[in-house]
Amino acid sequence: MDFSIKACDWTKGTTGGFLTGKSDCIVIGVFEGQSLSGAALEIDAATKGLLTRIVKAGDMQGKSGSTLFLHEVEGIGASRVLLVGLGKQDAFGQKAYAEAARAAWRAILGTKIVQVTFTLAQLPVKERTADWAARTAVLALRGETYQFTQLKSKPEPAKHALKRIVVTVDPADEKLAKLAVKQGQAVANGMDLTRDLGNLPGNICTPSYLGETAKKLGKEFKLKVEVLGEKQIEALKMGSLLSVTRGTTEPAQFIVMQYQGAGAKAAPVVLVGKGVTFDSGGISLKPGEGMDEMKYDMCGAASVFGTLRAVAELGLKLNVVGIVPAVENMPSGQATKPGDIVTSMSGLTIEVLNTDAEGRLILCDALTYAERFKPAAVIDVATLTGACIIALGHHHSALFSKDDALAGELLDASREATDPTWRMPLDEEYGEGLKSNFADLANIGGRPAGSAVAACFLSRFTEAYPWAHLDIAGIAWKSGAAKGATGRPVPLLTQFLIDRAGQ
Known part of the structure; x- marks a missing residue:
């Protein structure tokens, strides 16, 4: 799998081109009982309040580890949006982040998605930085995709189609995040x-x-x-x-x-x-x-x-x-x-x-x-x-x-x-x-x-x-x-x- 880092500042309204770029899926985090922020807020604006309506309807309550795919979303280039529940924002530490990352990867690996944009590394994780979040995302995905099939008489086909992952981070975190991804792959x-x-x-x-x-x-x-x-x-x-x-x-x-x-x-x-x-x-x-x-x-x-x-x-x-x-x-x-x-x-x-x-x-x-x-x-x-x-x-x-x-x-x-x-x-x-x-x-x-x-x-x-x-x-x-x-x-x-x- 190919991992790359993309600098993206969701607060300055400069991501329109990024959102209209083609990809199979963009991963967005939603906190439980909280208003949308960051990438989720930008996606909501681009889709004319779609995320807000989904949250209000109770289809995505933000419970830790929950996921919801949105298909054929108008206003963005990604063919699907994956909403991931993060739990309570004041309890969002490294364990909660790691669980959210694993939940996202499990959902994606069950589909034919080839390319994904992963925005969860920009979430505010207690006492942890964006480079830590990027590396953890890499390790979580690699852990979910590991298989030991060398000794089976018939080779088993790969259980996923995923090949390319773009991890978004704030511009100030880009350099360290690139090193973190390298470290994550080596580990x-x-x-x-x-x-x-x-x-x-x-x-x-x-x-x-x-x-x-x-x-x-x-x-x-x-x-x-x-x-x-x-x-x-x-x-x-x-x-x-x-x-x-x-x-x-x-x-x-x-x-x-x-x-x-x-x-x-x-x-x-x-x-x-x-x-x-x-x-x-x-x-x-x-x-x-x-x-x-x-x-x-x-x-x-x-x-x-x-x-x-x-x-x-x-x-x-x-x-x-x-x-x-x-x-x-x-x-x-x-x-x-x-x-x-x-x-x-x-x-x-x-x-x-x-x-x-x-x-x-x-x-x-x-x-x-x-x-x-x-x-x-x-x-x-x-x-x-x-x-x-x-x-x-x-x-x-x-x-x-x-x-x-x-x-x-x-x-x-x-x-x-x-x-x-x-x-x-x-x-x-x-x-x-x-x-x-x-x-x-x-x-x-x-x-x-x-x-x-x-x-x-x-x-x-x-x-x-x-x-x-x-x-x-x-x-x-x-x-x-x-x-x-x-x-x-x-x-x-x-x-x-x-x-x-x-x-």
Whole structure:
């Protein structure tokens, strides 16, 4: 789809030519119980009070998310007008705007409309700017049009005809809005890659498949890529990581992708993504119900791939390293057993009390490896704990960090990206349950505060740099009728890096 920005000042009566230009549809917002304003007022004047009559008749009451198509409207060039309800104007914040945008796109995608003029980005959204609104509109549309049909025997036809979108903004916002549209498309492309990797089944998306994907990404976007095999991983003394992969025939891969947008001496931001391409639980076998969804246990890795793609497409002026420890966790006669003790790359020994707490075992070695880059910050991303879902459900990802400045940056980015994140406690007391009689630490504690205990485990390997941990177990995919990867937290991570780059 082709997106473009059009500067338009509805208050100065200079839009007559614009309104008479040919298009398939123009999208107009209507607030509940409010008089018409902006583009709606201009359209109303051009159509001799048509919108006013429709509102008075009750056909469009402005209820949030409601839509109404007007056909063959005289006085304007668009063949259709789509009215979108915005709800109460005094409650029109970023959530209401995003819902209005999604409602508009859903209505349009159900038609044969090819070209649309979208005016909602000019609406007054609380604490948000027009460039934010333009980017959000792009992401909302791309989210509505995503399909995963690669593995169906017969290709499915596209469910929409839409090809060209013109987003109108005030003249003063035109420059920033153009950049925002570019950012929105890059983030959407990254999210699509993340969704595709997440949605692939475990018999296709293996650790080796992730390694090949990294190499392809490197060629396309000029990233430096290294994919280490098990002998190289063993030479690095990553005994904790290798303990997870002992039960499978699929070889582990340790993937390192480097994007250089700044000088060679500039300290990079390192993203570490959990890449368990299928998690059976190992000897601590998971229940059979819903186990198919454990193909999504590599969504942390997938989000690192997607974020690096977005960063490279935007050409951000900073250095970013993506590290993906990729393994499969399966039971067999060779698998690690509960009670086994392994030695991590850091030298710390770990008593494996539960082989289903495997994500932290691969991440700890990756976090130790990250030290060699002398990073400005390290953020690990993982579908780490079911306890996170119990705590926060499926709306917020969980943020753990002892670094207030880094945590603040991530929370600011989450709000700007509309990718909700909640900071969780990381007090030392949560790590008390990790004590072992036989090793330096155990890989699990008790049931209480399981996500905080897991974060405390990881923190033992991150003392050399500023670090944050994102537990995305509740937000990386959806179950049920809408089953599929979400592409989160690519928007959060990309916004964080955009902010870091000052772009």
